[in-house]
Amino acid sequence: MVQSEPKIPKKIWQARQRIQPFVQKTPLIPSTILSNLTNKKVYFKLETANAIGAFKLRGAANKILSLSKEEQSKGVTTFSTGNHGLAVSYVAKALGLKAVVCVSNRVPQEKIDALAQFGAELEIAGDSQDDAGERCRELESKYGMTIVPPFDDQEVIAGQGTIGLELLNDLPQVDHCIIPLSGGGLLAGIGAAIKSVDPDVRISGVSIKGASAMSESLKKGYPVDVAETDTLADSLLGGIGAHNQYTLRMVREVMDDLHLLTEPEIRRGMSHMVFKEQVMVEGAAAVGTAALLEEKLEQPGESIVLIVSGKNGDISALREEQDQPLEDKKGACL
Ligand SMILES: *Cc1c(COP(=O)(O)O)cnc(C)c1O
Numbered sequence: 001m002v003q004s005e006p007k008i009p010k011k012i013w014q015a016r017q018r019i020q021p022f023v024q025k026t027p028l029i030p031s032t033i034l035s036n037l038t039n040k041k042v043y044f045k046l047e048t049a050n051a052i053g054a055f056k057l058r059g060a061a062n063k064i065l066s067l068s069k070e071e072q073s074k075g076v077t078t079f080s081t082g083n084h085g086l087a088v089s090y091v092a093k094a095l096g097l098k099a100v101v102c103v104s105n106r107v108p109q110e111k112i113d114a115l116a117q118f119g120a121e122l123e124i125a126g127d128s129q130d131d132a133g134e135r136c137r138e139l140e141s142k143y144g145m146t147i148v149p150p151f152d153d154q155e156v157i158a159g160q161g162t163i164g165l166e167l168l169n170d171l172p173q174v175d176h177c178i179i180p181l182s183g184g185g186l187l188a189g190i191g192a193a194i195k196s197v198d199p200d201v202r203i204s205g206v207s208i209k210g211a212s213a214m215s216e217s218l219k220k221g222y223p224v225d226v227a228e229t230d231t232l233a234d235s236l237l238g239g240i241g242a243h244n245q246y247t248l249r250m251v252r253e254v255m256d257d258l259h260l261l262t263e264p265e266i267r268r269g270m271s272h273m274v275f276k277e278q279v280m281v282e283g284a285a286a287v288g289t290a291a292l293l294e295e296k297l298e299q300p301g302e303s304i305v306l307i308v309s310g311k312n313g314d315i316s317a318l319r320e321e322q323d324q325p326l327e328d329k330k331g332a333c334l
Contacts, residue, residue, distance in 0.1 A: 009196040011158035015062040016165055022061040028170045041303045052086045054310030060112030062159030063148050066153035072097055074144040078113030079132040081111045082235055084116045084150040084309050093119030102132040149187050151185030152247050160186045164193025175301020178288035180309045181205035181234040184214050191254025202256045206287040209260035213239045233266050259296045282313025
C-alpha cells in the first residue's frame, strides 16, 4: 500500500489562518538568568499566555474548525481531563457547539471544576480512563459526535505547529528549540514547521525518566505503554496510542535528541521558573529549563528557545519545598 505523506507544513499554514480568532500570538521573552548561566541567548515561548493557559488550544481549535458544519452540529467529545479537555471545552463553547468530556469517577474534583469552568458538559463514565474512552467511542458511534484526539491527528499536530511559525517569524536566527514531549503532537508540529524551513535547527525533546512512552516506543519501533508515576509534570504522562499513525513517525524524523529527567530535576526546573524567573508554570512546562539547569543538553547554537507549554498545575507542592531549605537561601545570599 502506498501511503501518501501528510502535507504537514502546508496544513500548519492553513491552521494559522483558521485558528486566528482563538489564538493570539504568544510572547517570546528573553531569560537573562538562563542566558548568563549558559552563555547563550535563551528565550521562553510563553504558551501559558493562551486563553486556557496552555498550547493545546491551538490543536483543538484547528481540529474543530476543520470539521464540516454537519459534523460540528453533532458535537465533539474527548476523555482528556487535562489541558486538552479544557481546550476542547473552550473552543466548543466559543463556537456554540456541544462538547462532552467523559471522565471516570476517580478524576479529582479540582479537575472537574476546571473543566466545568471552561464550559464542558461532563459525563461520568465508570471508574477508569478506559471506561471514559469507551464512552467517548459510544458517543461517536451512536450520536455521530467527533472525538478530538489529543495529539495523534494531522489537524491537531498542524495546530500545535503554528508555534513553530510564530517562532520563525519572531526569531529567524533560532538555532535550538527545546520541547516538552509526551504524545508528541507538540514536538511533531513545531519540528515539522521549523525543519521545513531550516533542517539545521536542533529539535530536542524532554520527558520523564522511566515514564516516557514515546521514548520506549522509539526504541522498540512500535507503540508501547509504560507505567505512570507521581510527578509534577503530569501533563507528560500517558501512552502514545496503540494505533499511533503520525506522531511516532514524525517525532523520529524531526527530533535530534531526547532527554529524560528525574523528579528532583523536574522540581528544580519548576522552582527556577516560578521563584527565579517569576513565570507561572506547571511541571511539564519546566522540563526544558530543568534540562538546561542540569546541563543535560548539548547546545551547539547561539539562540535557544524553550517552549513553556502550560500553567495549569498545582504549585502547592513547590510551596512546601520553599519553606524548607532555609540554608540554601542563606547560601544564595552570600
Ligand atoms: C499536552 C502537554 C504537553 C505534551 O504535549 P504532547 O503533544 O502530548 O507531546 C506538554 N506540556 C503541557 C502543558 C501539555 O498540556
